[in-house]
Amino acid sequence: MRVLLVDDEPLIVEGLQRLIKWEEIGCEVIGTALDGNEALARYSELPCDLVITDICMHQCDGLELIRQWKNIQPSTRWVVLSGFQDFEYVQSGLKLGIENYLLKPVDDRELVATIAQVKRKREHEQxxxxxxxxxxxxxxxxxxxxxxxxxxxxxxxxxxxxxxxxxxxxxxxxxxxxxxxxxxxxxxxxxxxxxxxxxxxxxxxxxxxxxxxxxxxxxxxxxxxxxxxxxxxxxxxxxxxxxxxxxxxxxxxxxxxxxxxxxxxxxxxxxxxxxxxxxxxxxxxxxxVPAESRVHYSRLQKHLTDGEVQEAKAWAQAAIVGNGIDGEAARRIAAEVILVTEQMGSERSGIADMQQLFQAPILSELLDIVNGLIEHKAAELQKKQEVSHVVLQEALAYVDEHVASDLSLKQLGQRFFINPIYLGQLFQREMGVSFSEYINQKRIALAKQLLTETRRKAGEIAKDVGYGDATYFYKQFKKKVGVTPNEFRHVVRLSENP
Missing domain, CATH: 3.30.70.270 (Reverse transcriptase/Diguanylate cyclase domain)
Structure with a gap:
């Protein structure tokens, strides 16, 4: 509550400023004046909720101050101070709508109680x-x-x-x-x-x-x-x-x-x-208003996947702002950015982001929401890549050790607590081949080793490296190596014994 202090005695004004802990009671003293004319000239145009004024002043007394002030700020409330009890003054003040009439020297407890009452009344009326x-x-x-x-x-x-x-x-x-x-x-x-x-x-x-x-x-x-x-x-x-x-x-x-x-x-x-x-x-x-141009989000996805946060933000801003004309289109594109990031496997729901987006009143706030989402998504992907790298290394070691066993993405997913589909995507991205192709390559490599180092039959080796069907093994071996298992063994022996 904004308060003005008016009294023609400087010591009284100074005392009121020090006597009351204004901030603690939720008030701010916006200024002081030594008479009504000064108060009107300096403060009547400033928002003021309460004026505490002396009643008897040499130039423009308290009652006249109230009369003139009410023409400018009729909602301001008044507490009047006086050095003596004068029924006529009190009666005039009441007619003007004063809140209280306090005798000097002012009792600080009574003044604080009056201010609190004015504050409650004002808040209720507001x-x-x-x-x-x-x-x-x-x-x-x-x-x-x-x-x-x-x-x-x-x-x-x-x-x-x-x-x-x-x-x-x-x-x-x-x-x-x-x-x-x-x-x-x-x-x-x-x-x-x-x-x-x-x-x-x-x-x-x-x-x-x-x-x-x-x-x-x-x-x-x-x-x-x-x-x-x-x-x-x-x-x-x-x-x-x-x-x-x-x-x-x-x-x-x-x-x-x-x-x-x-x-x-x-x-x-x-x-x-x-x-x-x-x-x-x-x-x-x-x-x-021009028709909307189609937006392609693959570039944004690549920036996020590669951890290029600033590039992703720049792309999003360019796409959202567009031609700088259609705010409705800008908001729609921002919403699609949220949906695209969700499709990349976000750990947090985009519902809250979407709600904030449609409540954002101005472009800067909307871009802040999108940029925050991009930062979160980039950090999330980076963390996932770090974790995925460790998991993939463990999965590769397990595959190398159990290549002859019946292996599947589902089995590995359960063992290493990772989504089988995501694990398959990891194999494809990091190894450059699918999971099944990777297993096939490992088994063919092991078969070549056994064909070279042992005299076991090709059909037996097929079972040893994980192929349940010898015919399928023969087809895969010739496809990868260019010759049949027996031809491969013969070529190796010829090279060793020319």
Missing amino acids: KEQVAALILRDNAIWRYLTGEMGRQQYEERMQLYRQRQSSFFRQLHVLAVPAIPHLDDQAIQRFQQQAEAVIAPGVCCRTPENDFLLLTNTAVTEKTIASIIALVDDLFAVPFLLVKGEWEHKSLSQLTRTLDVASAFKTKRALFNQTEIVTQKEAVRFLQQ
Whole structure:
């Protein structure tokens, strides 16, 4: 809570600053003044929740300060200090709506208790105001979108003690992508100030956190400039403003403006750039958005597999940003990046990433999500490759030792706790041949050794190296070596005994 201290005695002001531990009670002293004129000149334009002021000051006393200040900030609350009990002053202060009247010297416990009471009261009123605005805005939104009839709308406005006309002749749509990160009180403050600018118009907050500026009189360029200045001052972030046509003669025309603005926002809001366009300009833009080009994800997969993180990020950014026009397409491509990484065997579900992606209001946040996913996937693949290398070495050693046994990927997968399909892919990638071909090569090599070193028959050797069918062994041997087993043995002996 922002607090201003006003007293024509400097020692009193200094004492109040030191007496109360303002931060501990959730307050901030925004400044001090020695009389009402100084307070008005220096602080009346700054947001202030509570003023603690002396009642008797030489220039502009406390009561006059309250009267003038209320014309500028009517919601500010007041605690009055006085060196003597004066019923007339107290009565005047109560009429002006002061929270308490404390005698000097001030009892710090009484002052802290008063501040706490003001704070509770303020928070309660703020919640009520926010709730009332939400109900009002919901009714306006439902009326504009055809979910509520005119009579029901008028009844709701009476129930909420709102004096909003159901006949609007112009609609401007303001979208501020950073709005979801702001608190309700900041948004409510903007609505109140915007309505003061477009009075007697309405600033309605939509379920998608856009603002509808509804009026029954034409909004001038000067008024638009004031709204823009207000957005820059309160939010200081890029925004989109679609200026509706004048004058709408039916609810359906207002709805048309709303639809155009919504489509324009879908295409452009993600890029987080301030754009102010008329409804006609928005329509022309939507008609000229180029068709999406097809995206091939094999390059991204290769970058990830090879551990090229920066290259993968650069590829993703180029693909997502594309021509820098269509935010809807950018979001779709980002979603496909998530799906592609999942298909590469991700250990984490892409559901959470997908939810964050579609909630990201601006491009930088969307790219942060994608880049984080790329980093995670690259690290995951690197770890898997390191683990896979160890597992593959163990599997190769086992195969070499048991080459004559009945071997299968399923059997090895169970033994080394690895997916059989993935193990087969590892063999193909690291050894350059399939698992079955690798086994075949090992058995043929062992058969050649036995044919050279022993006098056993070829059929017996076939069984010794793992071939249950001698005929199949003969075919495989001739295919790999170029001659039959017996011919191979004969050639070897001739070379040894020329």
